[in-house]
Amino acid sequence: MNPISANDFVLAAPEILLLGGTCVVLLLDLFLSDRLRQVSYFLSLLTLAATAALVAGLPEGRHFGFNGMFVVDGAARLLKLVATATVAVVFVYSRDYLIQRGLFKGEYFVLALFATLGIFVMTSASSLLTMYMGIELLALSQYALVAFDRDSPIAAESAMKYFVLGAIASGILLYGISIVYGVTGTFDLGALASRLDAGAASQIGLLFGLAFLIAGIAFKFGAVPFHMWIPDVYHGAPTSVTLFLGAAPKLAYFALAFRVLAEGLGSAVEAWQGMLVVLAVLSMAIGNVVAVAQTNLKRMLAYSTISNVGFILLGLLAGTPSGYRAALFYTITYVVMALGSFAMIVLLSRKGFEADRIEDFRGLAQQNPWFAWMMLLLMVSTAGVPPFVGFFAKLYVIQAVLDVGLTWLAIVAVLFSVIGAFYYLRIVKVMFFDAPAEEGVSVTAGPALRFLLSLNALAVLALGLYNSALIDTIARALP
């Protein structure tokens, strides 16, 4: 074992800075009066910006640090950049919402920053132990975030549910990790891959461990049948927290699946492909069908998340480089769309009023045509209608699935996307075709939210019309 060198710290510089910045916010916030709370907000954004700058300055190529526990490669760099940008956007979106509800506290930022650190560790994990550390850091921060509005019984209930189920899932994952360790004798993903190549891939013990790993991953992602927590948690958490939960962690879960399944257990692809097929089909089916019956927008979007996870799994299960790229493209674009959709709820909410029922959007096109059109872009894109980016995301995963000869799966996927189109269209219907409610909808949000949300929605269109830059970036990140 080599001693830790300076180079290791260079590779981990963004994480170190992020941790340092988070601790500063944590300590400083204790001494701030409520009037000065903005300082925490700006300091958090500053931390994220500095972290992103350090990520951008990381060396090109693939480098290992901390005795192979930590890796910096194209995927890690890209995921970290997207994650910091996502969290920064979440902060901007949440600010007014938190202030109006008296929740504008340092804890929100500190917890979200710790969660971001967890995401960072997961994206750079090249050992099952590092991965598990990242997962737990992310998960614990999320449990606390959900319970963050301590006066809300429904939030407390969701946090409890999330915590109990999450703890079980972590246990399952850990159990899987220990079995894999027992069979192969290593935590290191690279070593795991080379030992499996030697012919251990078909051992029954490994398959047994793999099943637990997959169950853990599926729980994190929220794939059916491990999805029960998603609607309750998304619904119960304050919308600014749902905004966070629905977006940035998906990047980390992609990293989890990619690192463990593709990089570590890539040669056992035939073993896990079948499991992922089942998870993907069930997720698309249950997610899309149950979403139709929802009257609460947050719950609807939660089921939509489940169905979108099914599509991400489609890309992963192909087990080809183009499949992984498609899954990453899907994940990133889904994060963009989810951010925008949840932010629309934040936008229409005001003090004492949570615009999270679908009927709260009634007649928006008459009262505020601009944001009705923005929501239309987001919804239609998530439904997978061209020319928006959601279509291309679906196109790439379908292409990946067809490429490995799973034609039936591609057809199942497109059929469920038609079912999915219905409930996205229902939002458009409510906004454009229904008359506004008596009290009406009003947009009281500040200019930063308005501007960023418009940009977010227009990005869905722009990325659809021109997506080769993103594709090229992803192709470089996942060669």
Added chain:
Amino acid sequence: MHSSLLSVLTWLPILGGVVVMLVGDSRASIARWLALAIALAALIASVPLYTGFDLTSAALQFPERMAWIPSLHSDYSLGVDGISMPLILLTTFSTVLVVIAGWTVIEKRPAQYFAAFLIMEGLMIGVFSAADALLFYVFWEAMLIPMFIIIGIWGGARRIYATIKFFLYTFLGSVFMLVALVYMYLKTGDYSLAAFYKLPLTLPEQIAIFLAFFAAFAVKVPMVPVHTWLPDAHVEAPTGGSVILAAIMLKMGGYGFLRFSLPITPDASRALDWLVISLSLIAVVYIGLVALVQQDMKKLIAYSSIAHMGFVTLGCFVGYEIVASTGSLAGATLGLSGAMVQMVSHGLVSGALFLCVGVLYDRLHTREIGAYGGVINTMPVFGAFMVLFAMANAGLPGTSGFVGEFLVILASFKASFWYAFVASITLILGAAYTLWLVKRVVFGAVANEGVASLKDLNGREFLVLSLLAVAVLALGVYPKPLTDVMEPTLRNLVQLMSVSKL
């Protein structure tokens, strides 16, 4: 010098539509004039497509090519041939009419109304000019969004049911096409249509791809039994929406058969031509009978559209039978040109009929046939137009409706007497339901006070209907300019569809 003409035609209306939307409903009159200016500009810009068209070539003209998604080998590549060019002209022409027709009638959110139609126009032109399958699909699906909005906001009482049904039906059909396109892309490594034309495919593959295309195009045409969205959509759509639906969007299905099914899967088309031909004949006869019993004018015209579109699909596929029985490629070309003429003519005639219904609806706010009678007494000019368009719909010689039907019946005769016989029943049925409609609505004694109070056409309505009347008569008397344009392309297409890919 025309190198970017198609891009201009596609993007001018789309961007113009966005500008009109931004002008906003509060400044409705500016929005109206701006929309008219953009629609006219697009119409004028589309004229060089005709004047500059090379009548001797079957190649794609006015080509444009730009890298779009290099990693997929999908290009932004446009071009028109003798099939798409007339349909683009039809699109620009119809859009101007729709803008004029909606001038004062639309009071609810007028800027968004005109914007939606302009964006629609650009997307439809994009569909007709795309030479890359992925680009085609993008335009094809994007079209659904403005139409969804148009029917949903400005439609009739059951508009929400109709528009969601419309969207989901067509979306469901199209996703199968997407799978087929991706499947072929994975074989060619290229999304260009030219590459798809050359791709050899086994018969089972072709049949699967053909059925996937069929799902997309048959819904759009629409063919029996997937036609049920059309009467709902037509009836509930505002007049302009019905016109665009009937005049252009239904043509997308026929266009798809000509552009995709026949050249890409020729052997499957031959093997399954019985399916298309029998569904077409069922449409002609059965839907003709259904049209006869309608109480609602729009529904009647909608069913008559389905019957007329049956001629288009019949003309497209009867060629295989002709080649099989006589070996004559010229006969197949005849069927195809019949289908094309029928598409253009139906675009004009059904659009005109929907506008006529719109004229009445704007006055009495009902589409029930029973609520009218003796309209000619109070609206003589309108009555004359209505009779003319009804005659064209019934296929009276001298109108454009006759040319297409005649060519298709002639071609079916070469294939089999019985095809021609069944198809000819439309001459009776078509005459029956249209003339009975005219009799009940236009002629007779003034039926009620509503009709007695009717005012004849205003200048705007007169302008729109007379433009259409001129086009219908011109095409009926002298269809040569249209058939000349199509001739080389269709001959080339017959070559493609008769060469086996196995």
